[in-house]
Amino acid sequence: MSDALESGAPSFLDQFPDEAKLVRATLWSAFIALILGGLFGIIQTLHRTDILRVMDSSYYYTVLTAHGVLMVVSFTIFFLVGVFTWAVVRSLDRPLVDIRYSWTWYGLMVVGTLMAVVAVLGGFVDSTEMSADVLFTFYAPLQAHPLFYGGLAIFLIGSWLAGVDWFRAWYAWKREHPDERIPLQTFMALTTMLMWYIASIGIAIAVVVFLLPWSLGLFDEVNALLTRTLFWFWGHPVVYFWLMPAYMLWYTVLPKLAGGRLFSDPLARVVFVLFLLLSTPVGIHHQYVDPGIAEGFKFIAMTNTMFLLLPSLLTAFTVVASMEYGARRRGGTGLFGWLRALPWARPAFTGMALAGLMFAAGGFSGMINAGMNINYLVHNTLWVPGHFHLTVGTAVALTFMAATYWLWPQLTNKPLFSRPIGLLQVVMWFVGMALMSNAMHVSGLFGVPRRTAEPEYQGFDFTPAFGTMNEFDMQIAIGGTLLFISLGLFIGNVVLTSFGTKQSSLGEDLPPALSGPSDSPVVLDNLKLWVGIALVLVVLAYSLPLASIISRGGLFGPGVGxxxxxxxxxxxxxxxxxxxxxxxxxxxxxxxxxxx
Amino acid sequence: MSTETAKKEIDHEDFDPKGTLALILLYFVILAILWIFMYFIEFLGNDLTVIG
Incomplete structure (x- = not known):
């Protein structure tokens, strides 16, 4: 019998049926993107490693673009809007202001996704000229069909309106609770959205002002370095946009699953404020090898990036301490012995804990990426996809899947179909990613390039210091296959859960933090102050580089076709x-x- | 199976996250070892890279 049944509380569906329906819709959208993205993932894994080739290599970039866009834009952000809607409504304990408005932003996001995906899939159809083989980064002069850029813009607008929805709910709540601190989960959603609004200025300008009109033929050329820099203005904070819902789940749900409660509410608030401040003025660290940006600007971006380690390390401390608290309440003892007292049989807990462990490894490879000098060794190699499959591919994706096992019954009033399958699934994801990501990192160190269907090129051998290239390819192929099977088990479990019979009292409460909000300075909740400082930091980091790029090449040049x-x-x-x-x-x- | 059973209350003041400290120290040791490993693999294991 599950814990949920014993808790006897009304579920989220019982309390907020309209919002539960919306959250289910967003999560289904995320899962559909996950299925398609996973399918393209396994196709490219087996193609690149030359195990099974079901298509010509000329379609590789179509597959790669579809995999990237579906996984890191559609899956992650649809899940985010779902889990933030749940978190805001749950923590404010009041419904959204106008559910028709909420369905509008969801509809916009669906329409935007469909437009972009249709443009990308057009690359498979030889009889049409429509294609968008531009990869997730859509660097000019690679050009996509206007439908792709239009879809991205509409999706973005949908996500902005979703944020407005949560702010409206908070304002309504504030009128009824004038002297209270912002509930923690709402605070996390709001600070994340403020970061998103600042970050999306870059991508909105790149897409709406330059790339969309350029693809429509309104002008012949764009300044490739400018649009690229604007992309990364958004492209780094977007990784925190993926991560923040995972962090929210680690801070608020994982401690409960571990049998305890969050160690410190103030520390959690500090971490989210730091991400709001520091996520954006760092994007140039993705452009260390770009000519046309002075080394000094890159150095500033590197320094800011290293400061970003602070909130991540604070999170490691707070989340692990919360888990330890839960374990000691459950009778755990010893310096490391308490780890055995954690509820490893629960897929929701084990998945999130393993995701956190992978994130620690991703932290190491991220530090390598962020270092200006050592970045040159791994830039554009397979190391980089190895890194982000640890972060977004595991820390985020595995946390989302694990959280689904806990959240889905509360959204449907149907108990999880199978816990053992769930447990097998999260462990299989961890093992598959350990194999695939390890081999990607090592291959990257030996110079194996990313983003190519034919990594061996011709007449050339990579010479690893240990192992063989075949071993690394096999690790990648086996790892990728395990991930695909794991994904199938996840989807199957969710679908079969949905076919189950309804039960009552599946709700679960989240306990308050050990050190509550009253222990934290009130200034932490001053969102206007943090937005102001974040904007100043962005101006400091970006005004001179952007002015330099524009003054040298002009807004629309130098063109390269x-x-x-x-x-x-x-x-x-x-x-x-x-x-x-x-x-x-x-x-x-x-x-x-x-x-x- | 229940995870809600046999829980004891531990006050904020009574909880000293020593296990967390040990794990974080272990992580830093691993990081340091990996940095040293990188040095051997990347600088001593490869010839100079000439670009251009």
């Missing part, structure tokens, strides 16, 4: 010198250009 022209030029060159004995060199160069 669009993606098909580059490929055609090099293809023609290759053909013309086909018998001159330098074909391989040029072919490698061409792949290199596309990867860049």
């Amino acid at each position: 669009t993606y098909p022209m580059i490929v055609d030029t090099f293809s023609a060159l290759i053909e013309s010198v086909a018998h001159a004995g330098i074909t391989e060199t040029l072919a490698q160069f061409e792949v290199g250009v596309i990867v860049q």
